[in-house]
Amino acid sequence: MSPWRTVFQREFKAYFATPLAAVFLVVFLFLAGILTFAMGGFFERGQADLRSLFQFVPWLFLFLAPSLSMRLWAEERRLGTIEILTTLPIPLSHAVWGKFLAAWLFSLLALALTMPLWVTVSWLGDPDHGAIVAGYVASAMVSGIFLAIGGCVSATTKNQVIAFVVTVVVCFLAMLSGFPLVLDFFRGWLAAGAVDAIASVSVLSHFNSLMRGVVELRDIVYFASAICGLLIATHFMIDWRKSA
Amino acid sequence: MGELIHADNLHKSFGAIRAVNGVTFRVNAGEVVGFLGPNGAGKTTTMRMLTGFLEPTHGDVVMNQLLLREDPIGARRSFGYLPEGAPAYPDMTVREYLMFIARARGIPSKEIAARIADVVMRIHLRVVVDQVIETLSKGFKRRVGIAQAIIHDPPILIMDEPTDGLDPNQKHEVRELIRTMGSTKAIVLSTHILEEVEAVCTRAVVIAAGRVVFDGTPAEFDRLAPASITRNRMDYAFRAMTSQASEVAS
Numbered sequence: 001m002s003p004w005r006t007v008f009q010r011e012f013k014a015y016f017a018t019p020l021a022a023v024f025l026v027v028f029l030f031l032a033g034i035l036t037f038a039m040g041g042f043f044e045r046g047q048a049d050l051r052s053l054f055q056f057v058p059w060l061f062l063f064l065a066p067s068l069s070m071r072l073w074a075e076e077r078r079l080g081t082i083e084i085l086t087t088l089p090i091p092l093s094h095a096v097w098g099k100f101l102a103a104w105l106f107s108l109l110a111l112a113l114t115m116p117l118w119v120t121v122s123w124l125g126d127p128d129h130g131a132i133v134a135g136y137v138a139s140a141m142v143s144g145i146f147l148a149i150g151g152c153v154s155a156t157t158k159n160q161v162i163a164f165v166v167t168v169v170v171c172f173l174a175m176l177s178g179f180p181l182v183l184d185f186f187r188g189w190l191a192a193g194a195v196d197a198i199a200s201v202s203v204l205s206h207f208n209s210l211m212r213g214v215v216e217l218r219d220i221v222y223f224a225s226a227i228c229g230l231l232i233a234t235h236f237m238i239d240w241r242k243s244a
Numbered sequence: 245m246g247e248l249i250h251a252d253n254l255h256k257s258f259g260a261i262r263a264v265n266g267v268t269f270r271v272n273a274g275e276v277v278g279f280l281g282p283n284g285a286g287k288t289t290t291m292r293m294l295t296g297f298l299e300p301t302h303g304d305v306v307m308n309q310l311l312l313r314e315d316p317i318g319a320r321r322s323f324g325y326l327p328e329g330a331p332a333y334p335d336m337t338v339r340e341y342l343m344f345i346a347r348a349r350g351i352p353s354k355e356i357a358a359r360i361a362d363v364v365m366r367i368h369l370r371v372v373v374d375q376v377i378e379t380l381s382k383g384f385k386r387r388v389g390i391a392q393a394i395i396h397d398p399p400i401l402i403m404d405e406p407t408d409g410l411d412p413n414q415k416h417e418v419r420e421l422i423r424t425m426g427s428t429k430a431i432v433l434s435t436h437i438l439e440e441v442e443a444v445c446t447r448a449v450v451i452a453a454g455r456v457v458f459d460g461t462p463a464e465f466d467r468l469a470p471a472s473i474t475r476n477r478m479d480y481a482f483r484a485m486t487s488q489a490s491e492v493a494s
Binding site for chain 2: 001003006007010014017080081083084086087089090091243
């Protein structure tokens with residue numbers, strides 16, 4: 001078995017070894033339901049689509065993804081098992097990818113459990129299935145990027161609470177960096193090019209562009225490169241702690 | 245088989261603190277080296293550098309003829325490591341944990357069950373093998389740590405306080421195991437307990453204030469105490485050696 005799969009399997013099972021999996025799934029579905037029906041006006045809108053679900057997904061993951069990612073490395077450090085993991089004959093990159101993919105697959109499981117809504121709209125009307133697929137792809141990407149941020153933050157500390165709080169803040173900034181409020185703040189003291197760069201890394205704008213139903217290469221490249229970049233940063237962070 | 249471990253002039257600084265300051269020693273197959281020193285002398289830091297968990301600020305480690313810096317994966321294949329405190333994933337059962345380690349160590353799937361059965365028998369883990377690690381006593385946790393270190397039958401073993409927290413019977417068993425394995429492997433174990441050196445080690449390396457202050461056989465160690473001392477001679481020699489070094493360092 002490839003080393004990353006060994007790490008991936010252990011990590012994925014670990015979610016189910018504690019009540020974390022059950023709590024996460026219940027809270028996620030409960031909040032997704034409330035937001036979709038009460039705030040999103042699922043029925044009132046009179047449209048056969050899942051916009052009322054997808055528009056809240058980034059906000060849900062903003063708080064729930066860090067609860068999955070906070071333990072990835074911080075717990076290894078607290079328990080001391082990082083000393084075992086990093087001295088096993090497996091490349092560190094495999095450990096980083098294995099852990100990330102386990103957390104991501106778990107979040108995708110939560111997303112998949114919202115699919116009865118898809119069945120419901122298909123039964124009630126005639127939805128644009130392409131748009132719904134695009135919505136799920138966008139949601140998966142957002143959870144991926146937030147978990148990659150969370151993993152990177154988790155690699156810097158042994159305190160899971162710190163990992164959680166810092167991850168929420170960083171994800172929030174990454175999400176809103178395209179918004180006028182944030183951009184105006186930077187505009188005062190940064191060059192225009194730098195402000196544009198900040199705007200272009202906004203998670204929310206890429207999410208919205210994907211959700212519009214057009215899966216554009218630009219957005220996929222954005223999410224894929226951000227996730228890869230963050231995983232490489234995680235790798236460096238762990239390596240750096242070795243020589244610090 | 246000849247030399248399996250070579251720690252070459254290892255230094256490690258944490259900020260302004262020099263934890264290890266030029267440690268050099270070699271270990272051959274068939275040797276059990278007791279790594280001694282007062283608390284804070286740099287034992288754990290040195291072991292962490294031997295296994296690559298920490299990178300030396302200066303110096304090199306050669307494991308099984310492989311330079312750790314150049315071929316970390318190859319070098320890691322050749323040793324088993326019991327870190328300080330014998331950490332393990334608390335949510336896994338002993339069997340699941342050993343299976344994870346065996347897979348990560350690249351043991352072929354067909355052999356894994358047999359390997360687990362073998363270590364479980366040797367380390368006397370049969371009664372707890374399907375128990376969650378979290379619920380185990382300190383002694384069993386330590387034994388799980390030893391089991392994961394030897395599951396792949398490595399030529400080199402690095403063990404940080406393998407008998408800490410064990411009762412006298414368990415200590416005896418683990419020492420017997422180490423002695424048996426020591427005939428073919430290169431073993432480094434750190435300990436506070438000087439009788440352990442006499443009981444299992446073929447050589448003692450004493451470090452104090454980050455430096456090697458003694459490297460020799462237990463008999464030579466014993467001879468360092470003056471003839472007038474009749475009881476706890478090793479204790480006496482240890483105190484004399486380590487307090488001197490600490491004074492020089494400070």
